Amino acid sequence: MSDTDDRFGALWDATEAPAHDLAFALAVEQRVTRRLLLIDLAARLAAAAALLLLAVAFAPMLAANALAVVGSLDAAGPALAAAAAIGAVMLWLNRPPVEVEVEAEA
């Protein structure tokens, strides 16, 4: 190998990146994670905007239907309230038993 090649070799060695660099790998991973978060945020914002647009578009129709449903429930109100109360009592009676640890007497 000539002297020139040796000097070139020294130049390449001086500018060579390390073979293993955890800090660099972590920095790349951090950028990827940040990008994923941005993509996720953009998707959520787009979904929220779409929902908002749908709500605005269908608001008059939904409001009219909601009023009709509420009106029809007026007559059945007491019966529905009674059914809900019975359901709540049944749920409470069927609750899972609470395990109590009893200390054994020595």
Add this chain to the structure above:
Amino acid sequence: MSCLTPDAELVAAARRGSPAAFREIVARHQQAVRSFLRRVLDEAADADDLAQETFLAAWASLGRFRGGASLRSWLCAIAWNKRLSLLRSRRRAVDREAALARWEAPPGPSPDQSLDLQAALRRLPEAQRAAVALCLGGGFSHAEAAQVLGAPVGTIKSHVERGRARLAAALGDEP
């Protein structure tokens, strides 16, 4: 993912969303990409920053890797395109005459020959510098460097020969 897994399998796994596969791609090729960028950029910190952007861009476009070139060449091609974009944006930002004055300023005398060589490397035209960095510094074949830089193989050979001669001249040797 072991260090024996072929690049193509790593790319396929990373495309399916495997973080471990992408981590292995970074671990395996960061040295080549960063060394290339350190040789075509003046500051190591800038080079590392651009290398991070390179891997982020590679992650986002893994689906476009066709396997015609090696993964290393594909990554270095992304890095080179990032470098060109950076140059274009800097050229727009920096006053042209000030940039020229800085570019053509003769290097001060340095007792360290490796610094002389680095200064000589910096004075090479961009494409020549990149070809020299890839072929002489990174051990790329002329064909690989041609894929990275998007130039014909003959042009790369010419760049490397001329660049080598200019570097040798900077050392005071006959080309």
